[in-house]
């Protein structure tokens with residue numbers, strides 16, 4: 001390993017629970033290569049890391065949720081997922097050259113050692129057929145794809161022939177674009193996407209099979225929802241929360257379903273998760289018998305294996321497209337995250353990830 005150099009991204013400062021994060025919150029520096037391996041460990045070279053909104057809460061002193069801890073100042077950032085290559089192994093179950101995937105706690109560092117039985121970073125080997133495409137492993141066959149599939153399947157109550165209208169917010173993002181496509185595959189009659197730019201809207205309708213899309217930044221969302229969902233809304237994949245989601249819920253039908261996936265509009269605010277909703281929203285939800293239960297993909301781990309098989313089948317048969325935006329170089333990881341979490345205008349469609357090896 002002498003010819004390699006190592007580098008990492010660490011938490012330099014906290015933005016404060018009520019503020020947008022900034023690039024200054026992240027540091028990027030060279031660091032020592034990992035030490036010699038002990039038995040039961042592997043050395044991994046990180047190939048790609050995933051950029052996820054859920055990491056925002058780890059920048060605070062307290063995350064406010066029980067399944068992930070706050071990052072400590074100076075600590076190497078641990079993201080939600082990564083794909084890497086085993087370059088040395090002292091575990092007979094892993095060989096040099098194996099590609100591995102980890103969900104939860106993948107460190108933003110080029111080279112690291114890990115115990116193969118570490119419960120904080122469980123490793124799975126990447127299927128040989130997918131080795132040449134680690135990006136799709138990180139997006140479709142990682143937390144993102146499983147969230148989209150299991151969220152729609154478990155909470156959407158979609159079925160063919162029911163003439164249902166399905167609305168997705170954050171629709172050009174990683175989970176949102178897949179949720180819309182999966183909604184169609186699971187029977188939604190009409191799929192409407194909401195996102196933040198005209199070019200994203202166009203991508204959804206021309207490339208991904210959404211029936212229509214609206215730009216919440218420039219259009220009158222309540223009016224456009226009325227026009228595009230003339231028979232009301234039967235299921236809503238909610239990635240954003242806030243006032244936009246209130247406008248969607250106001251137009252939901254009796255007995256309809258909210259898939260409460262995420263609330264990115266309030267991640268830079270000091271509120272609990274899920275954030276409280278207004279009395280008016282509570283009344284609508286209860287009067288119309290709308291289901292709106294928090295969805296957390298980690299609660300469905302027993303379905304991950306079957307979920308991945310179905311996603312693979314759709315992908316291989318060309319039924320699912322998997323857009324991605326790749327940021328080049330570990331040094332850009334903090335910037336990629338900050339841009340995702342702030343009002344910076346972005347034209348990035350699909351899963352955002354960093355090619356660490358570039």
Ligand SMILES: NC(=O)c1ccc[n+]([C@@H]2O[C@H](COP(=O)([O-])OP(=O)(O)OC[C@H]3O[C@@H](n4cnc5c(N)ncnc54)[C@H](OP(=O)(O)O)[C@@H]3O)[C@@H](O)[C@H]2O)c1
Nearest residue numbers: 147173174175195196239240261262263264265295296297
């Ligand atoms: N429940 C679970 O188990 C689970 C698992 C994974 C992810 N999630 C959640 O799913 C959601 C989407 O995550 P992702 O990884 O797919 O991210 P993503 O959608 O790829 O990226 C976030 C996008 O959200 C939009 N956005 C940012 N601030 C916004 C605001 N204030 N209001 C409306 N839209 C805003 C931006 O797109 P625009 O240009 O459209 O504004 C941005 O590109 C997040 O809320 C995340 O926490 C939940």
